[in-house]
Amino acid sequence: MPSVDFDFYSLDSATQSHILQTTPALYPPGGQESNFDNPPNGTATAAVLLVIFLSLITVSISARVYVRFFCIKERALADYLLILGYAIIIVSFSLTLQVSQRPGFFVHQYNVRLGDFIWLLKNIFIVKQLNSVAICLIKVAILLDWIRIFAPTGRCFVYWASHALIWANIVFFVALLVVYNIVCTPYARNWDIMLKGNCSRTNIHDTNLAISIFTIASDFLILAIPQRAIWSLHMSTKRKFSVSAIFAIGILACALALVRSIEMMLQSSWTDITYAYSVGVICGAAELTCGILTISVPSLPKALSSIRFREFASWLSLSTKKHRWFRSQMANTRVPTALARPSHRLTWHEMEARGNSPASVATANHQLFPFDSNQTLLHEDVDIERGIHRST
Structure with a gap:
């Protein structure tokens, strides 16, 4: 984000308010004017998709908790991590849905007031850190579940590969949170573009590239670990396909991670941040949903069969x-x-x-x-x- 050439906060409050309410966050293309009141948008579609994703997450998590805590009564660390991750997702989705009120989803930046744009940047700054923690918790929970299911006693390939990925994810996401919080000076410069300062401690393009590579690689590895164990079991080929298909929903999560990674790389060079952000929100929410479904879907048949x-x-x-x-x-x-x-x-x-x-x-x-x-x-x-x- 560029630095301002004057001390905005040295102005009187009336002038500050006038600038924030009348200035567009990006100059419109030639021949166009900013439309602050009723700009073209996809807010309704995005809000409906977010509600659907949150509903799927809630139902699947509820089924998992019901089966693990009340039916078979075998609680594990993965279950508590999922509950914590779900609580963080609720907060993240609540903050994201506030964007539908202002400035809206899929709104071009030149149709957004400068004051609303600063509020949006702060919302993005908080949500991306919450999502990072939630994704880390979900991935660790999935890997712990792989160990519980496929390596309950012996220290085999699944055991060591899962533990390696667990610690790799923890280290990576902790480092990512540190980077998010040290990139700008002063700290409020992370979202307040009217504050004099800079965000030159890290390179945004390199950071997004590292996030993309690690996310895609870890997603594919998490999906691949149980496949080796499944196909080594002594059962019919048809049965192996059936069991393997349960975890196939992770393929969709990998595809969404790939799309979101491409979007992140493009976003680092795009100037229309508000529109690009909306694409990332939908892909990120869908990726979170697929991650939850990957670990919770196996509990759905048991939950439904227990209801008389x-x-x-x-x-x-x-x-x-x-x-x-x-x-x-x-x-x-x-x-x-x-x-x-x-x-x-x-x-x-x-x-x-x-x-x-x-x-x-x-x-x-x-x-x-x-x-x-x-x-x-x-x-x-x-x-x-x-x-x-x-x-x-």
Whole structure:
């Protein structure tokens, strides 16, 4: 980002506000004017895609947690890392969706106010660090799952390759966070282009190139590790294809990582940052979603099979029939006149005036306890948890 030639913050607040609200973040091409109020955009499409991605992540993570914590009750470090990663993704997506309010997605930079552009740069600065942490946690969780599944006891190829990739990812992403936070002086220069300073401590092109190479290489290696173990198992070829297909969703994650890497390389030379950012947001969100699905999809069949839809429907139907039977029985039962419910609730003074006759006692009890605790309303029992009907 270029440096300003004057001290913007030495101006009075009214002048600062006027500049930020009336100046475009990029001069428009020849013959065009900036459109701040209703610029061409793809905000609605991008917002819908982000909501879909977040829904897929939520459903898959919920299925994984439900199976691991409540069905088989075998919790592992990978599960806790996924939960932490999911919490970070929620924050990241929340901040990203705020862009739909201002300046919007797929909006050219010359249609964005300078003040909104500075806000967007700060949003990008925070989100890219949150996504880096989330991606690291997801990759480590996947690799720990590979060790749990394919190398539970022996220290074989899967064990050593997974551990090597775990530590490589941790070191790389920690170094990346350090680079993100030391590149500009002063620190606020990372997003505030009106602040005098520079961002020359690192080369953006070289940084993006390193991120792209490492991301693509690690994604393909993570995908390849379980394939060797799967194809070495003693099972039919058809069964091997079936098991291998479960992890094939990682291929899409690799493809998206490749697209996002190309976009990052182009973005380092593009001047229209707001439009390029929108492309990166969609690709990055899709990559995160595929990473979550890679580790969570195997839990979906178990989660669905544990939900007893048929038994629940049977229990619900049985409960409705019992309720109707009870109402018909009550309607056909004649209540003695002495015990009939009065047209209004008797006060304690009225009860006392009637004395302690059996009728008054019965009336008081009926008002306080409409159903006798000793009365059996249903002659058959229902196991609510399993939906099994049992005769007594």
